[in-house]
Amino acid sequence: MGTTDIGGVITLTGTDLDPHVTHEATRRLLTGPGLPSNSALLGFGALRHRPALRRVAELVDDAERLAEELRDQLVVGALRTVDRDLESLVLNGTTGEIFTTHVHRRHPGLMDLSPLAPSLDALLRCAAATDELIASRGRFASQGYGPKVVAAASERLASVFAADAGEDLAPYWRMAALIRPLARIARPGTGLALDLPSRLLDEEFGSAAVVRFEEVDFPGTLTHEPTRRFLREVGLPENGYWYELDTDVPLPTLAEYYADEDRFTAEELPSEADRLIRLGYLVEDTSLVVDGATGAVLCWSEADAVLRPLNADISTLAFTVWLVHREKALDQEHDLTDAYEQLAATMAETLAAVDPIACDPTPRTPQDDGWRYWPEAFEDQAGGGLYA
Incomplete structure (x- = not known):
């Protein structure tokens, strides 16, 4: 009998583990308590296939190009992120240690190992504690x-x-x-997704860098009162690294902005352009807008002529730019970007816990193609966005 998946737990037989897994504690775990088949952080679906455990050397085209320490490592699963597997989890069958690697089938010479946990048992306990934090249960x-x-x-x-x-x-x-x-950092709000702590943005960015708007700045189509109140009383950082506000003139609708720019006809703009208020831009050709009726925050790409969701509302936009600013300070102290891909995934998952819309590729507008700005920005290592 081979791999079983009963009650959300994957277990293996001794035959599955022979001859590669000799570490006794690992054998006991895999044949006894087993591994969770459903976890936010870890995916062990690879163990359902036959053979359950495969050596890294079996998964590449030219195993001779692999570093010797990699060849007999056993692929047991993957680190998971919001929408995909991130890196392979590999087990040293002799010591029980767990590492991560990217399996490059055609380019095995590029592969290396990164330590993750001293044992499968330790890996599961660390993942379980993280799951408890995310779900606000157990010790959290x-x-x-x-x-x-x-x-x-x-x-x-x-x-x-x-x-x-x-x-x-x-x-x-x-x-x-x-x-x-x-x-x-912020409790659920009334009218908006979050109730940010008083002066959170001022303390993070400096009060001089936070823009608070006045009633005269708002177009008549901004009828969503919680958004108006937030922009008046809390405000937004003028420059959030991946976005910048326009503060020179009263906030225009998207239709008014492009009427002045004379680059797009009314037919080429989103159908709701008269109620989309332009706050600024994300990158040069992408406008940051808020729906004046609902408070939803979106981005409109000139190059793609597509309106996409950005954040649930103005409060989660503020949280996002605060989160990025905090990460940069933490990177300066702890060198988090040394593991850039894992950091980008952690940032996306942290944002998704507060604002699922920001990372969910489910189409929400007629032309929405599922591309999401924030996860893509986090992952852009060449652009250097998460570096301090």
Whole structure:
């Protein structure tokens, strides 16, 4: 009998593990308690195939080009992110250690190993603690919201990781402890998704860098009162690195902006252009807009002529730029970008926990193609967006 998946747990037989897994504690776990078949962070679907465990050398075209330490490592699953598998999880069958790698079938010489956990058991405990934080259950069930909660959750998660994975944490767990608790900075709001702590943006960016609008700045089509109140009382950073506000003139509708620009006809603009208020831009040819009736925040690409969701509303836009600014400060201190791809995934998952719309590729407008600005911006290592 081979791999079984019963009650959400994958187990293997001793025959599945022979001759490659000799580490006794690993054998006991895989043939006894097993591995979760459903996890936000870890995917073990590869174990359902036959053979359940495959050596890295079997998965590439020219195994001779592999580093010797890689050849007999066993692929057991994958690190997962919002919409895909991120990196392969590989097991050292002799020591029980877990590493990550990218399996380059045609270019095995590019592959290397990154330590993740000293054992499968430690990996599962670290992932379970992270899942509890994300879902606000277990040891994080009554954590609340705000800066003190973020600091306490970060410290507690780091202590859990240190107990299970050692003081010299793999970058993935270090960034999990530093970044993921940031999702607890703001409690759910009334009228808007979030109720940001008082002066959060002022303290992060400096009060001089935060723009608060006046009634005279708003067009009549901005009828969504929670958005008006937020822009008046809380405001937005003028420059959020991946976006910039236009503050020289009262906020125009998208139709008014392009009437002045004389580049697009009314027929070429989104049908709701008269109620889309342009706040600024994301990149040179992409406008940052808010729907004046609903408060939804969107982006309109000139190059693609497509209107796409950006954030649920103005409060989660503010959270996003705050999150990016916090990450840069943390990177300066902890070198998080040394594991850039894992950091980009952690950022996307942290944002998705607060604002699923920002990362969900489900089409929401007639021309929406599912492309999402923030996850793509996070992943753009060449653009250097997450570097301090």
